[in-house]
Amino acid sequence: MNVKKLLIEPLRKTNPVTVLVLGICSCLAVTAKLKPALVMGASVTVVTALSNFIISLLRKGIPNRIRIIVQLVVVATLVIMIDQFLKAFAYDVSKQLSVYVGLIITNCIIMGRLEAFALSHGPGESFLDGLGNGLGYSLILVMVAFFRELLGSGTLLGYQIIPQSFYEAGYQNNGLMILPPMALIIVGIIIWIQRSRHPEMQENNQK
Amino acid sequence: MNGKRKTENGILSALEKWFEVHEPKGKWAWLGSTYEAFHTFAFTPNRVTTKGCHVRDAIDLKRAMIIVVFALMPAMLFGMWNIGYQASLHATDWPYPLGSVASWIFCFVFGFIRMLPMLAVSYTVGLTIEFAFAQLRHHQVNEGFLVTGFIIPMIMPVTTPLWQLALATAFAVIIGKEVFGGTGMNFLNPALVARAFLFFAYPTRMSGDSVWVAADFWGTDAFTGATPLGELAAGIQPSTSALDMFLGTIPGSTCESSVIAILLGAILLLVTGIASWRIMLSVVLGGGLMGLFFNLLTTLNLPLLSTLNPQLSTYLQLPFYYHYLMGGFMFGAVFMATDPVTAAQTNTGKWIYGLLIGLFAVLLRVVNPAYPEGMMLSILLMNCFAPLIDHCVVARNIKKRKKRAIVKSKAAVQ
Numbered sequence: 001m002n003v004k005k006l007l008i009e010p011l012r013k014t015n016p017v018t019v020l021v022l023g024i025c026s027c028l029a030v031t032a033k034l035k036p037a038l039v040m041g042a043s044v045t046v047v048t049a050l051s052n053f054i055i056s057l058l059r060k061g062i063p064n065r066i067r068i069i070v071q072l073v074v075v076a077t078l079v080i081m082i083d084q085f086l087k088a089f090a091y092d093v094s095k096q097l098s099v100y101v102g103l104i105i106t107n108c109i110i111m112g113r114l115e116a117f118a119l120s121h122g123p124g125e126s127f128l129d130g131l132g133n134g135l136g137y138s139l140i141l142v143m144v145a146f147f148r149e150l151l152g153s154g155t156l157l158g159y160q161i162i163p164q165s166f167y168e169a170g171y172q173n174n175g176l177m178i179l180p181p182m183a184l185i186i187v188g189i190i191i192w193i194q195r196s197r198h199p200e201m202q203e204n205n206q207k
Numbered sequence: 208m209n210g211k212r213k214t215e216n217g218i219l220s221a222l223e224k225w226f227e228v229h230e231p232k233g234k235w236a237w238l239g240s241t242y243e244a245f246h247t248f249a250f251t252p253n254r255v256t257t258k259g260c261h262v263r264d265a266i267d268l269k270r271a272m273i274i275v276v277f278a279l280m281p282a283m284l285f286g287m288w289n290i291g292y293q294a295s296l297h298a299t300d301w302p303y304p305l306g307s308v309a310s311w312i313f314c315f316v317f318g319f320i321r322m323l324p325m326l327a328v329s330y331t332v333g334l335t336i337e338f339a340f341a342q343l344r345h346h347q348v349n350e351g352f353l354v355t356g357f358i359i360p361m362i363m364p365v366t367t368p369l370w371q372l373a374l375a376t377a378f379a380v381i382i383g384k385e386v387f388g389g390t391g392m393n394f395l396n397p398a399l400v401a402r403a404f405l406f407f408a409y410p411t412r413m414s415g416d417s418v419w420v421a422a423d424f425w426g427t428d429a430f431t432g433a434t435p436l437g438e439l440a441a442g443i444q445p446s447t448s449a450l451d452m453f454l455g456t457i458p459g460s461t462c463e464s465s466v467i468a469i470l471l472g473a474i475l476l477l478v479t480g481i482a483s484w485r486i487m488l489s490v491v492l493g494g495g496l497m498g499l500f501f502n503l504l505t506t507l508n509l510p511l512l513s514t515l516n517p518q519l520s521t522y523l524q525l526p527f528y529y530h531y532l533m534g535g536f537m538f539g540a541v542f543m544a545t546d547p548v549t550a551a552q553t554n555t556g557k558w559i560y561g562l563l564i565g566l567f568a569v570l571l572r573v574v575n576p577a578y579p580e581g582m583m584l585s586i587l588l589m590n591c592f593a594p595l596i597d598h599c600v601v602a603r604n605i606k607k608r609k610k611r612a613i614v615k616s617k618a619a620v621q
Contacts, residue, residue, distance in 0.1 A: 170368055176408035185382060192386065 006128040010136035013201070017140040018191045022108040027141060027187060028180040029100050034157050036096045037145030039086065041138025043101060045131060047078045048110050052130030055118040062119075071114045072105065079104045109137055144186045152177030240341040244348035272350045274481050276357055278472035279462075279542065283322075283361060285455055286462025290318030290365050293420045293458050321421050322461060325360035328369045332376040333359075340385045351390025352380070358398040358542060361462035362535060362583075363405065364418040371409055375401040395590045396549045399583055406583065414579060419458035434459050436534045439522050440576035445533070452532035463538035466531065473541040482545035485557040490540040491531065493565020498527025501573055522573045530569050539568070539582035544589075551593040553600040560596055564589045 016022045023044075030040045054074050055062075062070050083101045086094035094101065104110070113133050118126040149155055151174045154162035162171065176182050195201050247269075291314025295305060303310035333356045341348040359376055383400035384393040406413045419434055435445035435457060447457045455465020463469070476482035505523045530536055535543075544550060544564050551560035564585050571581030578584055 170370075172371075172409050172412070174408045175410055176404060179407060188386075 003128060006125060007132040007135070010129070010132035011139055012136075012194075013198070015136045015140065015194075016109040016112070016133050017137055017187065018194055019201070020109075020112070022112055023137055024184070024187070026100050026103065026107065027144060028183040030097060031141055031145040031148055031183050032152065032178055032180075033096070034142065034145045034149045036093055037141045038138075039090060039093045040097060040100065041134070041141045043082045043086070044104055044107060044109070044137055045134025047075060047082060047104055047107075048113055048134040048137075049127050049130035050078055051075045051110060052113055052118040052126040053123050055114050056121060056123040056126035059119050067119070068111075071111065075110055075114075076105050109133055140187065140190065143190060144183050147186055148177045148182060152182075238342065240346060240348050241338055244338070244341070269350050271481055272353045274475065274479050275354045275542070278475040278481075279354075279357055279361065281468040281471040282462045282465060282538065283357075284315075285465045285468040286361060287318030287322050288315045289455055289464055290321050290421055290461060291315055292318075292456060297420060317421075321365055322360060324369055325363065325367070325372055325461070326357070328373050329359040329376050330356040332373045333380050336377060336380045336385065337389075340389065344389075346389065349390050351384070355379070355397045359401050362398060362402050362460050362538065364413060365421045365461050366418045367405065367412055371405055371412060375404045375408075378404045391548055394549060394594065395587055396543055396546050399543055399587050399590075402583055403587060406580075419460075434534065434579070435529075435532075436572065436579040439525065439533075440572075440579045442519070442521050444521055445529075449529065449532055452529070460535060463535045466537045469537045469541050476541065476545070482541070483547075483550065483557055485554060486545045486550055486561040487540055489558045489561025490544050490565040490568075493562035494530050494536060494540075494569045495527050495565070496562075497566045497569035497573075498525070498530045501525075501569070502527060519573065530572070534572070534580050535582045536568060539586055540565070543582075543586050549590040549593060551596045551600075553597050556593070556596040556600045559600075560589055560593055563592075 010016060013019065017024070017027060026040060026044075030036045051071070051074050055071055058070065058074075079102065082104070083094070086097070086101060113130055117129045121129070146156070149157075150161060154160060154167075154173050288311075294317060295310060295314055303313050330352075333352045337352050338348055340346070356376075359379070360372065363372060379397040379401035383395050383397040384390065387393050402413075412418055414437070435447055435452060438445050445452075451457055452464075453466045455468060457464050473482075473487065477484050477487070501523045502525075505520065540561075544561060551557050564582075567585035567588060568581040571578050571584055573581075575581075
């Protein structure tokens with residue numbers, strides 16, 4: 001079992017957001033501030049890792065024709081638990097995330113990993129793969145949210161970062177950063193940088 | 208370009224040899240595109256293509272671009288004067304009496320001084336990025352930014368902070384253009400991307416009543432000068448006459464207020480054939496149709512729209528030609544919608560594209576008071592759809608001709 005490969009690769013060369021371009025909806029919705037992005041990233045990581053683990057345990061017993069339904073049941077159960085947990089211990093963040101916690105059920109990354117990995121690998125490997133992909137997703141989420149909150153609100157995790165003297169000198173927060181399209185543009189720029197640093201990832205170089 | 212190079216004179220060839228720009232591994236070869244750009248700027252390009260077939264035409268990208276800049280000149284010069292004129296109307300201690308020749312000149316100089324830094328920032332930032340990308344990609348620097356850099360300061364409020372202008376220019380050039388491969392590959396008009404960026408990023412500096420007049424000198428700090436569009440969005444009859452709007456002596460973005468100056472530019476563009484008359488005409492038609500439609504709604508006295516928004520009724524009753532006179536409608540129709548890169552390419556497509564720009568511009572202005580300048584958004588919207596329009600036009604044409612061919616071949620068989 002190649003622990004390092006399973007954990008580290010999804011952060012870089014097989015990143016679910018920048019390479020597979022999955023999970024974009026939630027990436028737009030929850031990254032206006034850093035705190036919800038962190039919580040969302042953690043929630044998705046937990047759900048991906050645990051659902052991968054559970055489905056991998058069950059994989060020999062699941063009839064092939066109803067496997068999607070079984071997967072959904074497992075994921076939904078986990079998501080509801082996460083949702084209840086957030087409501088109990090982090091109510092304000094849970095309010096900010098609103099429906100997006102529930103929508104983790106439909107997150108393409110989770111279904112993708114279950115289908116592509118957990119159904120054909122052992123529980124240990126599946127758990128690590130889920131963990132890695134969840135972390136890869138969280139990494140991009142946090143990067144996007146970092147820039148959006150810093151430039152859009154001048155804060156990080158709610159703390160004022162850009163000093164008041166800047167505002168007095170004429171600096172203004174960038175309102176476009178608060179709007180969802182900017183998340184797409186930032187993800188695009190991340191993909192751009194990543195691909196120009198790794199030319200082997202560009203399609204026309206693979207010939 | 209595979210070409211043979213003749214050297215103009217001894218000095219130049221000595222320079223080229225010294226800098227080794229044409230040696231593949233020369234000392235300064237990495238600056239090859241920059242050298243090339245300045246060389247072709249200063250001298251007539253002396254490279255000739257040796258292979259392949261090509262069209263002989265006196266007009267190249269450089270000439271086309273410089274004619275657009277000439278066409279923009281009247282609007283630019285008038286805009287400079289108008290910046291000073293608007294400031295003089297509201298300044299408490301304007302040094303010369305209004306209406307005098309001294310004041311006329313002073314207005315122009317004042318506006319010139321306000322415009323010059325904006326132009327400098329736009330060109331410096333934009334060209335730096337263009338040159339950097341050309342070097343990185345080993346492309347030649349092309350003339351695409353000449354017009355964009357000229358237009359960007361023309362469509363901003365005069366009070367736009369220079370750092371915001373720089374940011375918007377950088378955003379427009381990188382995200383609007385270079386990401387897609389540079390001049391000719393962009394699907395959005397870069398100058399409008401710059402404006403849209405500022406409009407959404409710093410709405411307080413791009414709309415409202417306090418940004419249109421350079422009144423921060425001469426002790427009138429908190430002056431508010433609403434544009435006719437702003438007044439109408441608030442449901443008030445515009446306080447300026449139609450003649451003033453036509454001449455352009457109204458507050459607004461720096462150089463887009465004067466319809467007459469823009470029309471002068473339009474004549475040059477149409478005579479030289481640089482811009483498409485189909486697009487200009489259809490944008491004007493589209494805007495007029497929508498204006499007439501709104502007028503019709505009020506004469507029919509439908510309660511529907513005014514119940515939605517009570518401020519709308521003033522706007523609906525506005526004579527349709529007012530839409531041409533206000534805001535950036537004419538500037539957009541003449542200089543922005545006709546951008547050959549981002550507009551539709553087919554002739555039928557140009558009609559559809561232009562008509563829809565006009566329709567949406569007036570629709571956005573009237574129905575959504577949050578977006579008083581509908582022209583920017585409608586051109587950007589139709590920029591996105593232009594390739595689709597072209598695709599449909601071409602597909603329809605192919606279908607039509609196929610049908611004709613089948614009928615003919617059947618007839619031939621019989």
